[in-house]
Amino acid sequence: MTTALDAAARVPDPELRVVTIADLGILRDVSVGEDGTVHVTITPTYSGCPAMDAIRADIARELTAEGYPDVEIRTVLSPPWTTDWISDEGRAKLAGAGTAPPPARSLPLLARTPVCPHCGSARVEEISRFGSTACKSLWRCRGCAEPFDHVKVL
Structure with missing residues (x-):
């Protein structure tokens, strides 16, 4: 079984399909509670990002497919996302595309x-x-x- 973190981390960004939400730094935290619920924390690239609904749905779908049926996704706005959170690998993927x-x-x-x-x-x-x-x-x-x-x- 893939870890919950690995499953969530491989979700592609719906607008920048060559990078994952982990590459972009949108994925902030993934933990599994004692009851088996996966708690995911994400931060949008900006507060009005239209892709957030799709990102939440994709995370839930990916985790459910990996055997984690109970998923709770929390969106946090503070600290605000910054392009400095894009990983070196994510920057290379963007440039390569x-x-x-x-x-x-x-x-x-x-x-x-x-x-x-x-x-x-x-x-x-x-x-x-x-x-x-x-x-x-x-x-x-x-x-x-x-x-x-x-x-x-x-």
Whole structure:
């Protein structure tokens, strides 16, 4: 039997399918109570994230399929999620799929410009602050001319 943590950790993000909720840092905690109930704590990328219902349903479905029928999912907003919680593996998965991962918030503002996930060039320009989902913006590389999504720094 897969552990409850492993089962919850492999749930893909419904908007960024190449990464899991664990890769993104959305999955905060998983524990199993004495009565067998699995308690899962998640934090949305932002308070109005439309994917949270799907994430909760996917977690419950994954855990039930692994033999954990009693699942309690709690959403916490504090501390608020930050892009700094994205794992190194998650950042690599995003870049490998053509989405520029966010730079660390600890960097100076001017150093937070993404690099092209296709060719690695820093010669990029923002086309639109609004991308295919609310957490992404649309950019174009001036080096290879390819467009790409960029996960916004939060």
